[in-house]
Amino acid sequence: MAGQSPAGVGSGPRPKAQAWVHHHREAAVTSVEKLLREPVSNTLTVLVIAIALALPTFGLALVSAVNQELNRLDAPPQLSVLTEASLTLDDAKRLAEKIERQPGVAAVKVIDRDTALTEFIEATGLEALSSRLDSNPLPHTLWLYPSSNIRSAGLAQLSQDLKALPGIADVILDSRWLERLEAFITLARSVALALGAAMALGVVLTLGNTLRLGIESRREEIVVIKLIGGGNAFARRPFLYTGALLGALGGLVSGLLIFMTFEALKAPIAQLFDLYDRSAAVSVFGFEDFILLMSLGSALGWISACYSVQLHLARIQPR
Amino acid sequence: MDLVFDRVGKRFGQRDALIDLSFGMASGEMAFLTGHSGAGKSTLLRLLLLLDRASSGEVSVSGRPLSKIRESGIAAYRRDFGVVFQDHKLLFDRSVFHNVALPLEIAGFTKRDIDRRVRAALDKVGLLDRERASPEMLSGGEQQRVGIARAVVARPKILIADEPTGNLDPQLSSEIMGLFAAFNSVGVTVIVASHDLALISRMSQRILTLKEGRLITLNNDKRGDG
Numbered sequence: 001m002a003g004q005s006p007a008g009v010g011s012g013p014r015p016k017a018q019a020w021v022h023h024h025r026e027a028a029v030t031s032v033e034k035l036l037r038e039p040v041s042n043t044l045t046v047l048v049i050a051i052a053l054a055l056p057t058f059g060l061a062l063v064s065a066v067n068q069e070l071n072r073l074d075a076p077p078q079l080s081v082l083t084e085a086s087l088t089l090d091d092a093k094r095l096a097e098k099i100e101r102q103p104g105v106a107a108v109k110v111i112d113r114d115t116a117l118t119e120f121i122e123a124t125g126l127e128a129l130s131s132r133l134d135s136n137p138l139p140h141t142l143w144l145y146p147s148s149n150i151r152s153a154g155l156a157q158l159s160q161d162l163k164a165l166p167g168i169a170d171v172i173l174d175s176r177w178l179e180r181l182e183a184f185i186t187l188a189r190s191v192a193l194a195l196g197a198a199m200a201l202g203v204v205l206t207l208g209n210t211l212r213l214g215i216e217s218r219r220e221e222i223v224v225i226k227l228i229g230g231g232n233a234f235a236r237r238p239f240l241y242t243g244a245l246l247g248a249l250g251g252l253v254s255g256l257l258i259f260m261t262f263e264a265l266k267a268p269i270a271q272l273f274d275l276y277d278r279s280a281a282v283s284v285f286g287f288e289d290f291i292l293l294m295s296l297g298s299a300l301g302w303i304s305a306c307y308s309v310q311l312h313l314a315r316i317q318p319r
Numbered sequence: 320m321d322l323v324f325d326r327v328g329k330r331f332g333q334r335d336a337l338i339d340l341s342f343g344m345a346s347g348e349m350a351f352l353t354g355h356s357g358a359g360k361s362t363l364l365r366l367l368l369l370l371d372r373a374s375s376g377e378v379s380v381s382g383r384p385l386s387k388i389r390e391s392g393i394a395a396y397r398r399d400f401g402v403v404f405q406d407h408k409l410l411f412d413r414s415v416f417h418n419v420a421l422p423l424e425i426a427g428f429t430k431r432d433i434d435r436r437v438r439a440a441l442d443k444v445g446l447l448d449r450e451r452a453s454p455e456m457l458s459g460g461e462q463q464r465v466g467i468a469r470a471v472v473a474r475p476k477i478l479i480a481d482e483p484t485g486n487l488d489p490q491l492s493s494e495i496m497g498l499f500a501a502f503n504s505v506g507v508t509v510i511v512a513s514h515d516l517a518l519i520s521r522m523s524q525r526i527l528t529l530k531e532g533r534l535i536t537l538n539n540d541k542r543g544d545g
Contacts, residue, residue, distance in 0.1 A: 019427025026424065224408050227368070228469070230425040231394030318370055 027237035031245055034214075034238065042246065045210050049250025052203050053297060054257045056196030061258060061285055063189045079159055080172040081108075081142040087167050089113075092140035095167055099144065104158050109143040116141055139169060200300055207246060207304035208311075211239050215312045227318045236313055240305045247301020251294035259285050321346035321508055322367075322477065327376035329362050329532075336362040338532040340376070344510070346476075349503040351519040352512040354529035360512040363529070364481055367510075368400060369393045381476070398426060401470030401507075403480035407462045409454040415441070415465050416450040422473040440468040444498060460491040467498055477508040484515060492518055500524075 014022065035042050081099070083092050089112050096108040116138045121130050144162075146155055159171040215222070222235045262285050322344040329337040337359045344350055352360050365371045366378055369385060378385045380399070388396050401422075409418050419440055423433045441447045444464035446457075454462055463483060470478060480499060484492035496511070496518060503509040513519055519526060528536040 014427050014429060016427075022427060022429075023424075220408075221410050221412070224410060225421070225425065226394070227397070227402060227404075227408065228422050228425065229394050229396075229398035229400070230421075231391075234394070234425055 023234065023237060024241075028241045028245075031238045031241035034242060035245060041210075045207065045246055046249045046253055048206050049203050049247060049297060049300075050253035050257060052199040052206070053251055053254035053293060056192050056199050057254060057289075057293060058258050058261060059188065059192030059195060061262070061289070063185055063192060067185055079144040079146065079155070079162070081144055081162055081168055082170045082172070083140045083142065084167055084169045085137075085139045087140060089140055091167060092142065095165070096142050099142065099162065099165075102158075102161070104147055104154055105144060106147040107145040109145075111141040111143060113138045113140050203247070203250070203297075203300045204304040204307065207243055207301055208308035210246070211243055211305055211308040212312050214242065215239065215309065215316070219316055222313065222316045223318045226316070232313060236305075236309045239309050239313070240302055243301035243303075243305025243308070244298040245301065247304070248294045248298035250301070251297025252290065254297070255285070255290040255293045259290075321348075321381055323377075323379045324363075325377045325379070327366065327373045327378055329359075329366060329371065330374045335532050337366075337373075340532075340534050342527060342534060344508060346381075346508055347503070347506045348525065349500065349509040350511075350525040350527055351522065352510060352527045352529065353514055353516060353519060355514065358529040359532045360514075360529055361481060362532075364479055364510070364512055367479065368397060368402065398422070398473065399476045401473065401475035401478045403463070403466050403470045403478070403483045405482035405485040407454075407466040409462055409465055409469075411453060411455050413453075414450065415446065415452050415454055415457070418454060418465055419450075419468045419472050422469060426473055436472050437468075440472040441465075443471070443501075444468045460487050460495075463487065463491075463495060464498070467495070471502055471507070475507065477510070478502055480509075480511045480513075482512055482514070484513060484518065489518070493521075496522055 083095065087095070089110075092112070093110055096110050099105060100108045113136050117130065117136050120138070121127055146158065155173060159173045162168055162171045225235050226232075324340050324342050327337055327340040328335065340359075340363070352363060354360055362371065366373050366385070367380070369388060372386070380396075385396075410421075416437055419437045420433050423436060428436070438447060438450070441450055444467050446461060446464055446468065449457065449461065454465055457465065467480075467483070470480075478499065483499075484495050487495065492515060499509050499511055500522065511519075526536065527534060
């Protein structure tokens with residue numbers, strides 16, 4: 001009889017794979033249309049996702065920016081070797097040559113006391129002080145650059161050895177601030193990652209709830225679809241696309257937020273670096289990061305939709 | 320037999336909705352299902368659509384026992400049916416055209432085929448000029464005809480209608496029944512649940528009468544006298 005196969009006009013349903021592609025395209029288009037139909041609530045959802053993604057991402061971007069800047073520092077830190085005040089410049093130079101031959105020392109630079117004083121006055125603006133001084137109180141200083149493979153323990157040993165040499169008043173090893181900063185950065189990264197995980201969970205729950213409302217408001221449609229032979233997959237698909245789309249938009253907006261924040265911070269950061277005679281050449285947020293955020297957002301959106309749909313769609317059965 | 324109920328029972332808690340029900344329908348046959356409300360008409364149709372499962376006995380469609388169909392197979396199974404509901408179950412957020420197109424979209428027809436088939440179905444129910452309208456703007460009789468177009472658009476093997484004329488005046492009801500008879504005449508198996516005895520006795524088709532969950536008439540006479 002006629003019902004055995006689709007008779008009459010047309011060629012009947014498409015092959016499965018083709019129909020599948022078609023269903024997905026239709027679902028994607030439908031979900032865009034549905035989003036546009038409720039601009040206010042969807043914009044709010046996108047903003048919530050954007051902020052939730054932006055906070056940890058901003059933290060991570062900041063940490064990686066500071067880290068990049070640190071890697072540009074001359075590592076490991078140098079030692080300042082203060083000679084005894086009685087030492088002449090020639091003595092200091094001889095001492096420098098001697099130290100330079102020691103293992104673990106890459107280079108030694110002699111800063112004579114007059115230059116040091118001039119630089120000190122220039123840097124601090126204390127001209128009045130210089131006129132008051134009868135003589136230069138500063139000793140000659142040696143800047144010691146350790147070879148790059150030296151560890152902090154070796155650095156401490158080196159400074160001990162140097163202190164024992166005649167003619168050396170003191171050795172200043174100032175690396176603790178760097179260690180602390182590095183520890184702080186590690187901590188900050190962990191905090192940002194933990195925050196990120198919490199926020200991702202927040203995105204999944206928020207979006208899941210938004211989609212739940214969507215599912216509830218389309219209960220009628222889902223019931224009809226199921227009654228006339230649409231499976232869960234058919235009913236689910238538009239929600240998956242809606243979730244992924246909201247997530248991707250959230251990622252895009254969070255990218256914009258971060259980008260704008262860094263743009264706004266550019267001038268003060270440049271100023272800060274100027275003070276240290278360095279250029280802020282660090283790129284903090286680029287095109288790939290946008291793509292990454294959008295992919296992350298849409299993945300989270302898809303996951304939320306799966307979770308929400310799994311929870312709510314199966315409960316809607318025709319009565 | 321295309322459709323067989325073999326000693327089917329359905330219990331809801333302490334109440335028997337269907338008791339020891341047996342009958343068969345050949346492919347291409349048309350039957351009316353009648354009885355008072357609560358007699359089991361809806362339950363019977365629900366079992367047929369796998370909205371519920373029989374408590375005892377077996378329902379088979381095209382030789383396939385329904386107890387063997389798993390949850391995941393229900394959607395595909397329902398695609399063999401066209402269903403007309405008393406309350407139409409149209410979606411008011413889309414046009415008449417897109418309401419009728421829904422089963423074809425589910426089945427994965429091409430856009431070209433969808434266009435052609437939807438127009439053909441709307442033409443059969445006399446609503447071709449309303450394809451862009453929202454179902455909300457249509458009268459009750461027109462809405463029911465959209466529902467019928469949606470039920471037949473995918474050319475189902477079996478057409479089921481649950482009180483399709485429940486809210487319509489006699490003239491419209493008789494038009495709607497005429498449509499079902501027309502689909503039956505091109506080979507579709509048709510089952511119509513209705514309590515409008517006056518109307519169905521005029522239709523000269525087989526009548527299955529339910530009373531308190533039991534089948535009390537098995538009228539196989541095509542000249543049936545109700």
